[in-house]
Amino acid sequence: MSDLGANGETLEALLSEERRFPPPDDFAAEAVAQPGVYAAAAADPVAWWAEQARSLRWETPWETDLEWEPPFARWFVGGRLNASVNCVDRHVEAGLGARVAFHWVGEPEDDTRTITYAELHQMVCQAANALTELGVKTGDRVAIYVPMIPEAVVAMLACARLGAPHSVVFGGFSAEALAGRILDLGARTVITADGGFRRGAPSGLKVNVDQALEQCPEVQSVLVIRRTGQEVAWQEGRDLWWHELVDRQSPAHTPEAFDAEHPLYVMYTSGTTAKPKGILHTTGGYLTHVSVTHRLVFDVKPEEDVFWTAADIGWVTGHSYIVYGPLANGTTSVMYEGTPDAGGRDRWWRIVERYGVSILYTAPTTIRTLMKWGEELPASHDLSSLRVLGSVGEPINPEAWMWYRRNIGGNRCPIVDTWWQTETGGIMITPLPGVTTTKPGAAMAPFPGIGADVVDNHGVSVGNGQGGYLILTQPWPGMLRGIWGDPERYRETYWSRFPGRYFAGDGAKRDEDGDLWLLGRIDDVMNVSGHRISTTEVEHALVSHPGVVEAAVVGASDPTTGQAVVAFVTVRGEGPEGEAGRELVDDMRAHVASVIGPIAKPRQILLTPELPKTRSGKIMRRLLRDVAEHRELGDVTTLLDPTVVNMIDEKLRHAPQSEEEEP
Numbered sequence: 288m289s290d291l292g293a294n295g296e297t298l299e300a301l302l303s304e305e306r307r308f309p310p311p312d313d314f315a316a317e318a319v320a321q322p323g324v325y326a327a328a329a330a331d332p333v334a335w336w337a338e339q340a341r342s343l344r345w346e347t348p349w350e351t352d353l354e355w356e357p358p359f360a361r362w363f364v365g366g367r368l369n370a371s372v373n374c375v376d377r378h379v380e381a382g383l384g385a386r387v388a389f390h391w392v393g394e395p396e397d398d399t400r401t402i403t404y405a406e407l408h409q410m411v412c413q414a415a416n417a418l419t420e421l422g423v424k425t426g427d428r429v430a431i432y433v434p435m436i437p438e439a440v441v442a443m444l445a446c447a448r449l450g451a452p453h454s455v456v457f458g459g460f461s462a463e464a465l466a467g468r469i470l471d472l473g474a475r476t477v478i479t480a481d482g483g484f485r486r487g488a489p490s491g492l493k494v495n496v497d498q499a500l501e502q503c504p505e506v507q508s509v510l511v512i513r514r515t516g517q518e519v520a521w522q523e524g525r526d527l528w529w530h531e532l533v534d535r536q537s538p539a540h541t542p543e544a545f546d547a548e549h550p551l552y553v554m555y556t557s558g559t560t561a562k563p564k565g566i567l568h569t570t571g572g573y574l575t576h577v578s579v580t581h582r583l584v585f586d587v588k589p590e591e592d593v594f595w596t597a598a599d600i601g602w603v604t605g606h607s608y609i610v611y612g613p614l615a616n617g618t619t620s621v622m623y624e625g626t627p628d629a630g631g632r633d634r635w636w637r638i639v640e641r642y643g644v645s646i647l648y649t650a651p652t653t654i655r656t657l658m659k660w661g662e663e664l665p666a667s668h669d670l671s672s673l674r675v676l677g678s679v680g681e682p683i684n685p686e687a688w689m690w691y692r693r694n695i696g697g698n699r700c701p702i703v704d705t706w707w708q709t710e711t712g713g714i715m716i717t718p719l720p721g722v723t724t725t726k727p728g729a730a731m732a733p734f735p736g737i738g739a740d741v742v743d744n745h746g747v748s749v750g751n752g753q754g755g756y757l758i759l760t761q762p763w764p765g766m767l768r769g770i771w772g773d774p775e776r777y778r779e780t781y782w783s784r785f786p787g788r789y790f791a792g793d794g795a796k797r798d799e800d801g802d803l804w805l806l807g808r809i810d811d812v813m814n815v816s817g818h819r820i821s822t823t824e825v826e827h828a829l830v831s832h833p834g835v836v837e838a839a840v841v842g843a844s845d846p847t848t849g850q851a852v853v854a855f856v857t858v859r860g861e862g863p864e865g866e867a868g869r870e871l872v873d874d875m876r877a878h879v880a881s882v883i884g885p886i887a888k889p890r891q892i893l894l895t896p897e898l899p900k901t902r903s904g905k906i907m908r909r910l911l912r913d914v915a916e917h918r919e920l921g922d923v924t925t926l927l928d929p930t931v932v933n934m935i936d937e938k939l940r941h942a943p944q945s946e947e948e949e950p
């Protein structure tokens with residue numbers, strides 16, 4: 288961060304809310320979004336969304352724009368459409384079959400594929416025919432557990448084409464986590480790959496599926512994509528190679544249109560309890576929301592732009608802005624399989640240069656990592672094709688924002704800091720390039736047609752210059768339609784804190800101009816590298832380790848990952864010292880990885896004789912977070928035994944730091 292002084296700026300000036308970046312005049316003149324869009328949407332938000340929905344292809348037009356019986360919404364009631372037709376067929380029919388849908392870049396150098404819309408169409412039709420042969424029918428759920436390869440997109444679109452809701456499970460989740468999702472969904476079909484590449488080495492996926500399915504007797508077919516060529520165990524009658532089944536299918540498939548509210552997918556995300564929530568998204572509203580946000584937030588011009596969302600398809604960002612938004616708009620995207628340093632720390636910049644990427648969308652944690660690697664790497668590549676930069680996943684600190692603007696965006700590209708969630712389906716709070724004057728670190732304003740507010744404990748709107756809870760005040764087309772199999776939890780989690788209004792779980796502030804700044808989660812959800820991890824889920828994983836008596840987990844701030852998982856654990860007996868202690872801690876970390884996945888591994892585990900609790904027996908997580916962050920301790924008067932805190936603090940300072948690299 289020392290390079291900040293390069294332009295003679297002080298940190299104070301940098302962080303000042305006075306700092307503003309208006310869109311350059313020439314950019315504003317050509318931008319897709321125009322200032323009038325806000326007034327048009329505000330005048331009649333539902334009608335505005337309906338207007339946007341008309342840019343999709345509907346086989347049957349809808350009768351009613353919105354039926355809203357809080358908290359249950361139905362958008363474009365009576366309309367029928369097919370998501371895969373909207374993402375693929377209609378572009379081919381419009382004569383755009385030769386346009387590139389994906390420049391796919393594998394993790395190994397020179398392992399690339401270019402897939403046009405015509406090719407994508409053929410692949411999706413063949414995969415849909417293959418799934419039909421396996422007996423997949425409309426309404427059946429399909430679990431997808433794959434690396435970042437084109438077949439991942441094809442599998443999703445083939446499911447959508449059949450009206451079979453997919454649930455993509457991130458490849459970094461364990462067999463145990465995969466099994467939980469398959470069971471919750473009642474999925475009988477799984478699409479996976481032999482494995483994927485991670486930092487040059489093949490890693491296994493099929494092996495996790497095999498383990499998961501020991502608990503899932505209902506699963507009848509496993510379709511396996513060959514990616515790495517590694518040996519895999521095989522269960523005859525259940526397992527099938529993708530290339531054997533899919534490649535021999537007809538490239539023609541006649542799609543059916545589904546109700547606008549037909550389930551499109553379920554994406555699991557962490558909440559405040561140990562059980563992940565299956566967030567349900569449906570078809571017409573979701574596609575409307577992701578396509579219009581994709582177009583306006585990134586100023587997308589499908590004929591010229593090369594769009595790159597550097598995220599995994601296993602998260603909602605990949606669903607909305609690698610697959611459904613960009614494809615609905617007929618855009619050319621880059622899809623990259625690997626980590627930013629695979630094949631060298633300038634890998635991203637070589638990709639930008641080679642494909643002429645014009646819009647880049649990534650997470651603050653990655654920006655901070657790139658920052659650590661230094662400005663020479665981007666400086667030694669031609670990044671002049673870039674014209675819009677996006678950020679998502681966590682609050683972006685102003686230093687990272689400025690570094691991104693200067694070193695990647697050449698001081699000319701507008702930056703859009705986009706706030707949204709798995710539940711919201713698409714972007715909700717964001718600047719619009721060409722329209723919004725931005726401030727480093729602020730997400731600025733609700734997207735047209737979106738209602739957001741910051742309220743106090745009683746649900747009363749706070750004034751400018753004040754902070755509170757972020758809420759959403761009116762239904763929007765991409766909103767979750769529920770939690771799979773649990774309507775009560777849906778109501779309880781999102782709509783009960785401030786009845787009739789959506790409780791996001793984030794803190795936010797309005798600055799003196801009324802612009803919005805997101806402040807992070809206010810519940811027991813951690814945000815590690817832009818990934819949501821539940822403290823309760825990690826605690827449950829820890830106490831299922833035979834050596835653990837009790838565990839408390841907190842998200843401690845971390846300069847790169849935003850937050851890091853830190854666990855305080857009490858063990859049976861005295862608790863081992865030295866080498867034995869280190870081994871036990873490593874074993875616990877491995878245990879968390881096997882229960883949830885490597886992404887949830889604690890950065891640090893502290894063995895402690897006791898956990899600080901209130902008189903009513905609640906673990907004082909905030910205090911533990913203070914300890915983990917070496918902060919001044921706040922009020923400890925409700926503590927059962929204040930000396931525990933000192934002990935914990937002392938432990939922390941001398942704790943062995945794990946040398947293992949973070950996932």
Ligand code: WT7
Nearest residue numbers: 679680681682704705706707708709805808819
């Ligand atoms: C949580 C949602 C949206 C796709 C990726 C994460 C945090 C997300 C921002 C942002 C501040 C942000 C919030 C939110 N978050 N974007 N631009 N500024 N915070 O999706 O896993 O559902 O997590 O990520 O805390 O609630 P998710």
